[in-house]
Amino acid sequence: MNIPAHAPLHLLHTAAVGTLATHARQPEGFPYPSVLPFAPDLQHRPTILVSRLAEHTHNLHADPRAGFLAVDAPDGDVLSGQRVTLLGTFEPVDSTPEVVQRYLRYHPDAERYLVLGDFTFWTMRLERLRYIGGFGAMGWLAGDELDPLPPLGFDEENGLIAQFPTQSGGKDGFQLLGVDRYGVDLKLNGARSRFPFDDAKPNTETLRAALEDCMQRYMN
Structure with missing residues (x-):
């Protein structure tokens, strides 16, 4: 394997x-x-x-x-x-x-x-x-x-997404779809895209920092 x-x-x-x-x-x-x-x-x-x-x-x-x-x-x-x-x-x-x-x-x-x-x-x-x-x-x-870590809950994921609005200041056609401990799902100009993290994020603080990095790359 x-x-x-x-x-x-x-x-x-x-x-x-x-x-x-x-x-x-x-x-x-x-x-x-x-x-x-x-x-x-x-x-x-x-x-x-x-x-x-x-x-x-x-x-x-x-x-x-x-x-x-x-x-x-x-x-x-x-x-x-x-x-x-x-x-x-x-x-x-x-x-x-x-x-x-x-x-x-x-x-x-x-x-x-x-x-x-x-x-x-x-x-x-x-x-x-x-x-x-x-x-x-x-x-x-x-x-x-496939994933040994406990998954995020709905409320935790929605809370993270709410902290990073995608409707103002972003590129045309940009949308944040979902968040998990290993990456972010995006829609760019109508196409699904995946932004993988360098490593798994075990808590909200590390997830928020990884999301900030993702947003800086796509929103600027």
Whole structure:
């Protein structure tokens, strides 16, 4: 195994779209892949918003085991780019104000689906994952190895974001999406971007300092 530190974690914050592979009901047992947007939750796990009428939603109700693939190949060379395959089970998540608010920061257009009333959130509980970052950089990890640190809470993340408003004095098209102990998720001119920290930030003080550094780079 030769995986750069936190590379799978950062990739899950860089990609905006993933491939969900569920177990088909008809014909039974076959993989059923589907492409859809996702947002990383506070534990970096994919959270999806799906219609109750969708085939993959019916499949998950019958068998919650699934695979999920995220890819970052900005130059179009998939074999030289980064990709991570996640294996685990998807679980429904209540549409609490915190969950809705955070997901809409990453995918604001999803608000029109929430208005319809038949869309629900699901989050993946990781069992194993395989990361490939190019030649010689690949390997398996257990789900609990993705991030050994306790995640930020909704209130802590929102408090940090509130301290760094992005609407005044910033570059056109700049938006702060999310914060975790390893980096910041940004939207620059409509495209998802990841600002990784040099190391993990264990407390609010070190997170605030890292955010200040990020803001100085993008807001000036």
